[in-house]
Amino acid sequence: MILPKSNRLTPAQLAEVTAIVEPFGCGLQPIVGAVRTIYAIVGDERDELMITRIEGLDYIERVDRIQSPHKLMDRRSDLASHRITLGSVTLGEELLVIAGQCTIDPKNPNFLYETAHAVKEAGANALRGGVWKPRTNPYSFQGDVKSLDILMEAHRRTGLPVDAEVMDETQLHLALDAGVHMLQVGARNALNYSLLRAIGRAVADRKTIVLLKRGLHMGPISEFISAAEYIVSFGNPNVLLCPRGTAPALDGYRNHPDESITPLLKEKTWAPVVVDPSHSVGKASYVPACALAAVAYGADGLCIEAHVQPSKGIGDDPKQALTPEVLGETIRQARQLWTLRQPVKTS
Amino acid sequence: MILPKSNRLTPAQLAEVTAIVEPFGCGLQPIVGAVRTIYAIVGDERDELMITRIEGLDYIERVDRIQSPHKLMDRRSDLASHRITLGSVTLGEELLVIAGQCTIDPKNPNFLYETAHAVKEAGANALRGGVWKPRTNPYSFQGDVKSLDILMEAHRRTGLPVDAEVMDETQLHLALDAGVHMLQVGARNALNYSLLRAIGRAVADRKTIVLLKRGLHMGPISEFISAAEYIVSFGNPNVLLCPRGTAPALDGYRNHPDESITPLLKEKTWAPVVVDPSHSVGKASYVPACALAAVAYGADGLCIEAHVQPSKGIGDDPKQALTPEVLGETIRQARQLWTLRQPVKTS
Amino acid sequence: MILPKSNRLTPAQLAEVTAIVEPFGCGLQPIVGAVRTIYAIVGDERDELMITRIEGLDYIERVDRIQSPHKLMDRRSDLASHRITLGSVTLGEELLVIAGQCTIDPKNPNFLYETAHAVKEAGANALRGGVWKPRTNPYSFQGDVKSLDILMEAHRRTGLPVDAEVMDETQLHLALDAGVHMLQVGARNALNYSLLRAIGRAVADRKTIVLLKRGLHMGPISEFISAAEYIVSFGNPNVLLCPRGTAPALDGYRNHPDESITPLLKEKTWAPVVVDPSHSVGKASYVPACALAAVAYGADGLCIEAHVQPSKGIGDDPKQALTPEVLGETIRQARQLWTLRQPVKTS
Amino acid sequence: MILPKSNRLTPAQLAEVTAIVEPFGCGLQPIVGAVRTIYAIVGDERDELMITRIEGLDYIERVDRIQSPHKLMDRRSDLASHRITLGSVTLGEELLVIAGQCTIDPKNPNFLYETAHAVKEAGANALRGGVWKPRTNPYSFQGDVKSLDILMEAHRRTGLPVDAEVMDETQLHLALDAGVHMLQVGARNALNYSLLRAIGRAVADRKTIVLLKRGLHMGPISEFISAAEYIVSFGNPNVLLCPRGTAPALDGYRNHPDESITPLLKEKTWAPVVVDPSHSVGKASYVPACALAAVAYGADGLCIEAHVQPSKGIGDDPKQALTPEVLGETIRQARQLWTLRQPVKTS
Secondary structure, X not given: XXXXXXXXXXXXXXXXXXXXXXHHOOEEEEEXXXXXXXXXXXXXXXXXXXHHHHXXXXXXXXXXXXXXXXXXXXXXXXXXXXXXXXOOEEEOOEOEEEEEEOOOOOOOHHHHHHHHHHHXXXXXXXXXXXXXXXXXXXXXXXXXXXXXXXXXXXXXXXOOOEEEEOXXXXXXXXXXXXXXXXXXXXXXXXXXXXXXXXXXXXXXXXXXXXXXXXXXXXOOHHHHHHHHXXXXXXXXXXXXXXXXXXXXXXEOEOOEOOHHHHHHHHHHEOOOEEEOHHHHHOOHHHHHHHHHHHHHOOOOEEEEEEOXXXXXXXXXXXXXXEOHHHHHHHHHHHHHHHHHHOXXXXX | OEEEOOOOOOHHHHHHHHHHHHHHOOXXXXXXXXXXXXXXXXXXXXXXXXXXXXXXXXXXXXXXXXXXXXXXXXXXXXXXXXXXXXXXXXXXXXXXXXXXXXXOOOOOHHHHHHHHHHHHHHOOOEEEEOOEOOOOOOOOOOEOOHHHHHHHHHHHHHOOOEEEEOOOHHHHHHHHHHOOOEEEEOHHHOOOHHHHHHHHHHHOOOOOEEEEEOOOOOOXXXXXXXXXXXXXXXXXXXXXXXXOOEOOOOEOEOOEOOHHHHHHHHHHEOOOEEEOHHHHHOOHHHHHHHHHHHHHOOOXXXXXXXXXXXXXXXXXXXXXXXXXXXXXXXXXXXXXXXXXXXXXXXX | OEEEOOOOOOHHHHHHHHHHHHHHOOEEEEEEOOOXXXXXXXXXXXXXXXXXXXXXXXXXXXXXXXXXXOOOOEOOOHHHHOOOEEOOEEEOOEOEEEEEEOOOOOOOHHHHHHHHHHHHHHOOOEEEEOOEOOOOOOXXXXXXXXXXXXXXXXXXXXXXXXXXXXXXXXXXXXHHHHOOOEEEEOHHHOOOHHHHHHHHHHHOOOOOEEEEEOOOOOOOHHHHHHHHHHHHOOOOOOEEEEOOOEOOOOEOEXXXXXXXXXXXXXXXXXXXXXXXXXXXXXXXXXXXXXXXXXXXXXXXXXXXXXXXXHHHOOOOHHHHOEOHHHHHHHHHHHHHHHHHHOOOOOO | OEEEOXXXXXXXXXXXXXXXXXXXXXXEEEEEOOOOEEEEEEOOOOOHHHHHHHHOOOOEEEEOOOOOOOOOOEOOOHHHHOOOEXXXXXXXXXXXXXXXXXXXXXXXXXXXXXXXXXXXXXXOOEEEEOOEOOOOOOOOOOEOOHHHHHHHHHHHHHOOOEEEEOOOHHHHHHHHHHOOOEEXXXXXXXXXXXXXXXXXXXXXXXOOEEEEEOOOOOOOHHHHHHHHHHHHOOOOOOEEEEOOOEOXXXXXXXXXXXXXXXXXXXXXXXXXXXXXXXXXXXXXXXHHHHHHHHHHOOOOEEEEEEOOOHXXXXXXXXXXOEOHHHHHHHHHHXXXXXXXXXXXXXX
């Protein structure tokens, strides 16, 4: 829908806009209102270049898109009936809980093994464990490939499927070769389209699940969904969307919690939403409340940091990780709320 | 705590800073670190002018405050044991629910009377009804003093205590004279200190409860609490803090929901928190989830818009108001969650 | 323009929407596109209630407005040719500079008298001086009515027109009775519609100029312009729009500088833009750069804090106020840039 | 500096904190104030894990850092005297202007050749040309390696040094092998630490200049500078910092312009600042004002999109690109302002 700055396009302007849209297989349909005439684009309006060219004209106020830019991620696409299963949980049927350490300590593998057992006991369905870590400070510990073996050993000991964040193609292939069950793309790489494409290509056949974190900035929702479309367009629809807080932070938290975006995502896409309360708030004592809020908003799952001895952890664990006891109580309450909220409907 | 830009103050600089703090009854204590010396302010550091003068010096990097600026609102003040009661509900003991119309329609008083009965039936403890309305557009309906009589009549018919937003001193005195049980300060007036002082003065003796909405901007939490201190400083501690979403909006909502601020408020102040999910999200279908999230975060109450026939309402009601059925179900679930979440603690 | 969630409205939905718009004198015109049908509102679409009622329908995705909500402030209104003059400066013909103290010190009137002479000497066209001050902390100095006499005396001594911020009706009438030449509405009262109406009414005949600061939050531009429409709708078009930074602050400034909003304002309204760099950045050393940036963006004027002895000032002066020397150099450069930038045009 | 929640640490708490800091070679020094005791960390406080562990303690309110986390980028490091030269321009001595197309059209290389000649004529010092493009929509044109040859040919024809954005290691090595003179890291990859490390390693010996764009989110300034530290830590100090607007956008621009961050950057780091006004505002007609504002704030350079026929461009060019005439006039004014603003100082 094209809105000119004046009340209608002059014939010369109309000819110019028409000359822009026709090479893209589109046409224009004027809509004559009482005061103002606007112009519908008839045809597939999704080409960014066509839109950009119209927006570039001095006499155009704005161009409103009417079609969704996401073919496959759209709630009305054929993929809407696709179901994703991780371990024993089918998303949407019960609440998925992924729990584990922010960062695996390669010198103390027992912490992860004990944490793995403890989170399983507490009710978690999958184990997270950071092998490589994005760090603001270049001189901080950046992770160690040895941790990948520790992670897989934790899987063998507990049977829990495991999740690892990858930040580049090298890590991606190491993680896939090791056999991780879920790949994670972090908030800092949420718009790293080269990585998203590399992942899409690499998991096209294996159908490995990808957990895609929301970027740190308050971009439009369609940008988040489009990032997932990059992966899915290669043929693997096993994508989970993960809000984890945005910047600037709410005064006192690590980020501005954004679990409230869940219903907005679900209006536009069929993809399950798994909220990360740990990074949203950034401090263990706030995590249980945020986890419950995510379930209140309709999240399909939670991704929570936990550690058998948080103060001995590395990475963000000393601040963010829940003890197994608190994790267990949080999962118990979250599952009760999951059951409770099912019938809430507005006519 | 004063941090100079260089590793320490020169003797001349130290003398200059000392000359600033002494008239305010304070002194300086150098803290000699390995690389850098910083300077503690010894004494009552709360005077803004003293801080501003130090911050104005070219060689000062920043001044970090250590004391809370809120004497009375502080969680450690004597008021911390104060309990606020509205109608039959003592805040903190059970979940308070205020419900009712955004804007009373002075031509159709029956809508409010029916809504009042319906929200009481649905489990609400108090009735809200907008008499005057802040409107972006100066040509929109701005409210009608006749609606005040309608509101009081609704109180008489149902026994529910009633709440009205006031935007200036004239409205304040009309509302108090009519006998409303709770005054509301809207988000647009959250930093209108003249109004806050006028209210503080007017309710000092009557002890009328004041519901103070959070401002539309993402200011620091202390600014919100200080606004309440304006009222409380006149002698009436019956203040409720009301997050209701901030700008810029999350893409698709009316505002950016901010119920997550609740635990941060509770760390700093004893005042109860009553969340308004209706303005946070701005659309009826999203309100129940937001209400539950508020309870998940520890809110002491909810302020929800409801209407017996939302589509016939004026103001924001056609978009935001819940039907009595949805309100009832939301209250039921919120109260269950209130009970459920009590024992969640982190060591 | 009404966009349904599905590809077109059902006959029953179409009838429901029609029944909503008809009482407002409007009709619907379907616009049949290749995939989707949307619906233009034919008639005056500015009534908020009509729009709200349509937005309240479950099957509507959104309603896009096509008409400007500002009748009088609109760049295409008859007022577009109105010129505003303060002292010897006609806005738009030369750069207006308002300078002076944040807060007048009632115990030391000579500071203002000396500052008034100094800013005149430095090239300023008008004098600002805070009589009453909005303060976050209720226990801080809130201003003193005696300062109003000091301000008017400074006017008599220098001939400079004077500007005072008012925060309520009492202050408004005191200031007008004293004879101030310009009223200022602060950022915290930018959406205080009761005050805006009171000012509009009070200055309708006197035609006193009103400087309206932008609110602290990042609301849409139309909200800012609508606030001015409140005043102008009473008959006085002498309104100046004043960006002064928004929250959250850029890391290290008092606010997030927003002089860049100037071209956006000028596309929508004829009202002159006077930027306040002092509150935007909050520290004297950053103010000259911000002032120049405002002129680069096309500002018609600047409102700058200055003091003959900043460190002796009260309010924000010790941090924000320029010395007369720096003010003079800033004005000189700003006026050179004003001349320089005139011919920059994009075809 | 450690601030406990209570007025002082208990002996047991003090022992616990001491046990945390000692393995990192640090100690604690209590600073006894009138009401409250706080604790200085004596030693190198830069280890994130040590800080995280202290922050993880329940009785700690916050830990304030006193040392800069950036060893090499710090304004006080030995690198502060390093000068960066691109083509004939030494940063800091005259205004650097990089200009050219958002995206090279591989089917129409003449557009770039003509644009290269035109921007050189208009006064630009270097040529930009997008070879690969980050695109929100996975189905949009993503760039073509053939454009790299076109870019180098434009260099040979004009002698202008050329700049190309790279998004992954493959592109990085292709660009370096082709001989580009400057690499660009885009806003979406601003926190892609794997890419930053790969670049740092690849340019350690060649000393290729890297233009690092600021991320889309409003993160703290230190995060931006730390991203540059990643590159510089490998041994090449030729890094330029490039603000280019952040999200959420100012209502009507592509982003929220952030050239105002320049003075804040210059307080913390020695690295030159080159502002991109084209992405900040996103529309050609707003670009010249934003470019001047950047110079007003002290930018050392500008990176501007230009095209001989903007409407025929691909990528963002139809909206953002200046014509050579407008570019020339903008450069002329920017250079005049650069000269004008030199003596503005605040005492």
